[in-house]
Amino acid sequence: MDRKKCCVVGVIGLGAMGYGMASSLKKADFDVVGFDPAETARSRAKDAGVAVLDTPEAVFEAADVIVLSLPTASHVERVVNDAMAAGCLSNGLPSKVVIDTSTSEALISRKLAAMLEAEGHGFLDAPVSGGPSGAAAGKLSVMLGGAENRVKEAMPVLEAMAANILHVGQSGAGNVAKLVNNMLVANHMITTREALRLAETSGVSAETALKVINSATGRSAISEIHFPTWVIPRSFDSGFSTGLMRKDLRLARELAAESGTATPMADLAAELWDESLSGLKDEDDFMLMGDPNLEIAPSEEKK
Ligand code: NAD
Numbered sequence: 363m364d365r366k367k368c369c370v371v372g373v374i375g376l377g378a379m380g381y382g383m384a385s386s387l388k389k390a391d392f393d394v395v396g397f398d399p400a401e402t403a404r405s406r407a408k409d410a411g412v413a414v415l416d417t418p419e420a421v422f423e424a425a426d427v428i429v430l431s432l433p434t435a436s437h438v439e440r441v442v443n444d445a446m447a448a449g450c451l452s453n454g455l456p457s458k459v460v461i462d463t464s465t466s467e468a469l470i471s472r473k474l475a476a477m478l479e480a481e482g483h484g485f486l487d488a489p490v491s492g493g494p495s496g497a498a499a500g501k502l503s504v505m506l507g508g509a510e511n512r513v514k515e516a517m518p519v520l521e522a523m524a525a526n527i528l529h530v531g532q533s534g535a536g537n538v539a540k541l542v543n544n545m546l547v548a549n550h551m552i553t554t555r556e557a558l559r560l561a562e563t564s565g566v567s568a569e570t571a572l573k574v575i576n577s578a579t580g581r582s583a584i585s586e587i588h589f590p591t592w593v594i595p596r597s598f599d600s601g602f603s604t605g606l607m608r609k610d611l612r613l614a615r616e617l618a619a620e621s622g623t624a625t626p627m628a629d630l631a632a633e634l635w636d637e638s639l640s641g642l643k644d645e646d647d648f649m650l651m652g653d654p655n656l657e658i659a660p661s662e663e664k665k
Contacts, residue, residue: 370395371519372425374418374441376403378601379463379490380431382497383523385410387429389500390522397421422450427519428460434609435467442474442485451483459484459516463504463523465544465610468534468617475508475533484512487533489540490524494601501525505543507536541617544610548631550584551607551651552658558589559654568654569594584652592649604651605644608635634658 369392373384376398387394388411396412397420398404404414415421422428422445432438442460445451451458460478462471462485471487478485486508496502503526506513513520513529520527530539557580561571572594575585592600611632618625633639635651640658642650650656 369393369426369519370424372396372421372428373407373412373431374398374421374428375431375433375437375464376400376407376412376414377431377433378494379497380429381407381410382494382499383429383431383463383502384412385498386500387519387522388412392519392522395421395424419445419448419450422448422458426456426458427516428458429519429523430460430462430464432462432464433606435464435470438462438464438466439470439474442478446477446481451478451481453481455482457482457484457515459486459512461486461488461516461519463488463490465489465540465606465613466537467613468507468537471507471537472533479509484509484515485533486512486516487536488516488520489536491540491543492524496525497523504528505530505536505539507531507533507538509533538617541610541614544607545614545625545628545631546582547584548607548611548614548635549627550582551588551648552631552634554582554585554589555593555652555654555656555658558652562654588649589652592647593652593654596653598647598649598653600647600649602648603644604635604640604642604646604648607648607651608632608644611635 371387371392371394373380373396376396384394384396394412396407396414397418408414418441475485486506488504488506490502490504492502502524504524506529530536558568558571562568575581
């Protein structure tokens, strides 16, 4: 099928992730329109061939499939509610599908999906993993919550952005899967840093210890990809902020509280990620948490 004729794709939020996704959609030959309030994001997207419009509502109007890549669930809720209020998602219009790739909240996804379905449109929670480089390469992993028919409608767009597409279940299931994944990421960052720090203080370099871990049973994606790419070379520029990591950990713990599930490791991780112990600001790259030289607990000073 000629994808160009099949639909226009809108991307709202052209930041680290949204920009990469919009670029991948362009490469896959979709007509791409977009919106972001930040001038730097707008001009970078224009350079990649995205038709940048003046409002999110204009994107909802122009596009058949709308991809959201926004900081939080409240941004998502506001953008969709505003589009609804402006009549861009009214009943009787040709069916549109919203693919929300933001790391968002299951309750809000369920609410928005029900609201859009009532008007004849679809909403998928579709959080992603793979970072800005995965987004730009069209090789994200996406975990989907929503109705089967909506997943089918969104599939050509999803395939242009992702190498792994996992339909987890009904609305909100994608958000749950993403949050438990990122709860592990937050923990792995701390445990891997701790292991490398112990190796160094005991006479084995972090680099050597990491090679061993990655050939042995202590490894994870964080030790195999993140530490060799962004910690050992000390570039700390993965494109994922500490503020977003804290958000994911907070949402995972809220989910745990709602379901009455104990998460003692994540509770401790949240304390260590907090600025009062880590010293990291929300805008710092989250890989700084992996620096074996970072003091994150007062007891580390004791001998
Ligand atoms: P980012 O801060 O780089 O981009 C967010 C963009 O949204 C910004 O350009 C901002 O100007 C824009 N924005 C804010 N309010 C808006 C509005 N009302 N309408 C349109 N645009 C608006 O963040 P990011 O790293 O690209 O993350 C986006 C989402 O993807 C977040 O939910 C994050 O948790 C998730 N995520 C990020 C990564 C990563 O590695 N960066 C990986 C997976 C998931």
